[in-house]
Amino acid sequence: xxxxxxxxxxxxxxxxxxxxxxxxxxxxxxxxxxxxxxxxxxxxxxxxxxxxxxxxxxxxxxxxxxxxxxxxxxxxxxxxxxxxxxxxxxxxxxxxxxxxxxxxxxxxxxxxxxxxxxxxxxxxxxxxxxxxxxxxxxxxxxxxxxxxxxxxxxxxxxxxxxxxxxxxxxxxxxxxxxxxxxxxxxxxxxxxxxxxxxxxxxxxxxxxxxxxxxxxxxxxxxxxxxxxxxxxxxxxxxxxxxxxxxxxxxxxxxxxxxxxxxxxxxxxxxxxxxxxxxxxxxxxxxxxxxxxxxxxxxxxxxxxxxxxxxxxxxxxxxxxxxxxxxxx
Amino acid sequence: xxxxxxxxxxxxxxxxxxxxxxxxxxxxxxxxxxxxxxxxxxxxxxxxxxxxxxxxxxxxxxxxxxxxxxxxxxxxxxxxxxxxxxxxxxxxxxxxxxxxxxxxxxxxxxxxxxxxxxxxxxxxxxxxxxxxxxxxxxxxxxxxxxxxxxxxxxxxxxxxxxxxxxx
Ligand SMILES: Cc1cc2nc3c(=O)[nH]c(=O)nc-3n(C[C@H](O)[C@H](O)[C@H](O)COP(=O)(O)OP(=O)(O)OC[C@H]3O[C@@H](n4cnc5c(N)ncnc54)[C@H](O)[C@@H]3O)c2cc1C
Ligand code: SF4
Ligand code: FES
Ligand code: FES
Numbered sequence: 433x434x435x436x437x438x439x440x441x442x443x444x445x446x447x448x449x450x451x452x453x454x455x456x457x458x459x460x461x462x463x464x465x466x467x468x469x470x471x472x473x474x475x476x477x478x479x480x481x482x483x484x485x486x487x488x489x490x491x492x493x494x495x496x497x498x499x500x501x502x503x504x505x506x507x508x509x510x511x512x513x514x515x516x517x518x519x520x521x522x523x524x525x526x527x528x529x530x531x532x533x534x535x536x537x538x539x540x541x542x543x544x545x546x547x548x549x550x551x552x553x554x555x556x557x558x559x560x561x562x563x564x565x566x567x568x569x570x571x572x573x574x575x576x577x578x579x580x581x582x583x584x585x586x587x588x589x590x591x592x593x594x595x596x597x598x599x600x601x602x603x604x605x606x607x608x609x610x611x612x613x614x615x616x617x618x619x620x621x622x623x624x625x626x627x628x629x630x631x632x633x634x635x636x637x638x639x640x641x642x643x644x645x646x647x648x649x650x651x652x653x654x655x656x657x658x659x660x661x662x663x664x665x666x667x668x669x670x671x672x673x674x675x676x677x678x679x680x681x682x683x684x685x686x687x688x689x690x691x692x693x694x695x696x697x698x699x700x701x702x703x704x705x706x707x708x709x710x711x712x713x714x715x716x717x718x719x720x721x722x723x724x725x726x727x728x729x730x731x732x733x734x735x736x737x738x739x740x741x742x743x744x745x746x747x748x749x750x751x752x753x754x755x756x757x758x759x760x
Numbered sequence: 761x762x763x764x765x766x767x768x769x770x771x772x773x774x775x776x777x778x779x780x781x782x783x784x785x786x787x788x789x790x791x792x793x794x795x796x797x798x799x800x801x802x803x804x805x806x807x808x809x810x811x812x813x814x815x816x817x818x819x820x821x822x823x824x825x826x827x828x829x830x831x832x833x834x835x836x837x838x839x840x841x842x843x844x845x846x847x848x849x850x851x852x853x854x855x856x857x858x859x860x861x862x863x864x865x866x867x868x869x870x871x872x873x874x875x876x877x878x879x880x881x882x883x884x885x886x887x888x889x890x891x892x893x894x895x896x897x898x899x900x901x902x903x904x905x906x907x908x909x910x911x912x913x914x915x916x917x918x919x920x921x922x923x924x925x926x927x
Contacts, residue, residue, distance in 0.1 A: 435761040438780040466822045511882040516890040527885040531907020533810045533817040667906035
């Protein structure tokens, strides 16, 4: 690891100014950044520690909804009484990620901006366009069982690893950002990018943009939600496929539905086609299957992950069935 | 590029100078000679380096020591009261919940954290009712302890010990 300067930020403006001036990386829980620094994948010369900024609160918003600070720990957010009651899918997504002793450290902002677990990205001895633009993608013809089936490019087929972000995508959350030009907001579904020909850019943020909070809008009464994660082990593994579902059924008709998929793309994947098929239709197994198949019509599996297409289909259908016909 | 940190470790205040690159784990083991937390993977994957950091279980290999100036660290070696072992440690002995013992300090700290989380009503990924009280069924223990690997495979006994530790 190369030596670095360590600065503790006293306020948000100071943190942003420091990052803009020196090209510093923000350090939150460190569970991803420190790992990458050890691997030589990231080598910031300055670290701005944001752990002591006053961004660790969870507040109820006046018009309903919740504002989650950027340094709220994943364990605290999962256990928060309002989150458990009103946003159970978010609690479930958080609790299905990493381990108890990692979630104590991991933060909201860091979780969103964690980088891919693609093995080649983490191995500096192999080509990787995300780590070293122009060097090539080792995964396209290599081990790609964990990789993308939707929205990938010839330059990168990596997936975003976060569970929390998938739940937040289904919740239509908004990310509050403070950059060198001041504060702004970014819809969570627009935060992460598809790889295209710039796979080194994971998100639309620039290096000196600090995430300060995430706003969760209120869910209409009668809405149900769930998060379901399929992985190689029962616990403590990244998703092969996951689904976050928000559903409102009235009189056996789908009034509102929001579906986001994890483990399938470079970003949390909002299944807008499936949503379009479902909205206004009566709940039935055939409609659920039609929706899932519409979403996956453009899936392009790689040599090692064709199984993800039927897996994603089945997980979408089972999630819809379970929520639509759950005891009320 | 180094800094000064003060840590309270197992009840004693300790000061040391560290290179910024030093992890909390290396500061404890190499800087202060506190060798109870173990280095298994050094990448957050095995749980052997788990301690109680400001009262909560946390891995120490993915965090720089300079970040934790002023923190309170309790390792497995500091859990007892000096005379008697912590009930979780007693339970690990009674249940024979280890073989080589390398993972044990991390397991024990994690277990103490789990019991606190359960007492506070925090759910896990396998808790059926997120808003109900938390229980400590074997399934719950396996889920909550899944961040602690045991290469000797003492898992069956570890689950029993964690449940005993709650009594
Ligand atoms: C063994 C292991 C298993 C895991 N399993 C899972 C899993 O199953 N599911 C899952 O979702 N995750 C998993 N994770 C990843 C974990 O959730 C992330 O490492 C964690 O959420 C990152 O948060 P952090 O605060 O530690 O981020 P850091 O490591 O501090 O930062 C991550 C990145 O975000 C940037 N950053 C941090 N905060 C901000 C901010 N406020 N504004 C702008 N930039 C910021 C940093 O500069 C850095 O680039 C696992 C991690 C490990 C080590
Ligand atoms: S999939 Fe993306 S991250 Fe993985 S090797 Fe290819 S370019 Fe790198
Ligand atoms: S050494 Fe820290 S988790 Fe393995
Ligand atoms: S007792 Fe040997 S690793 Fe667990």
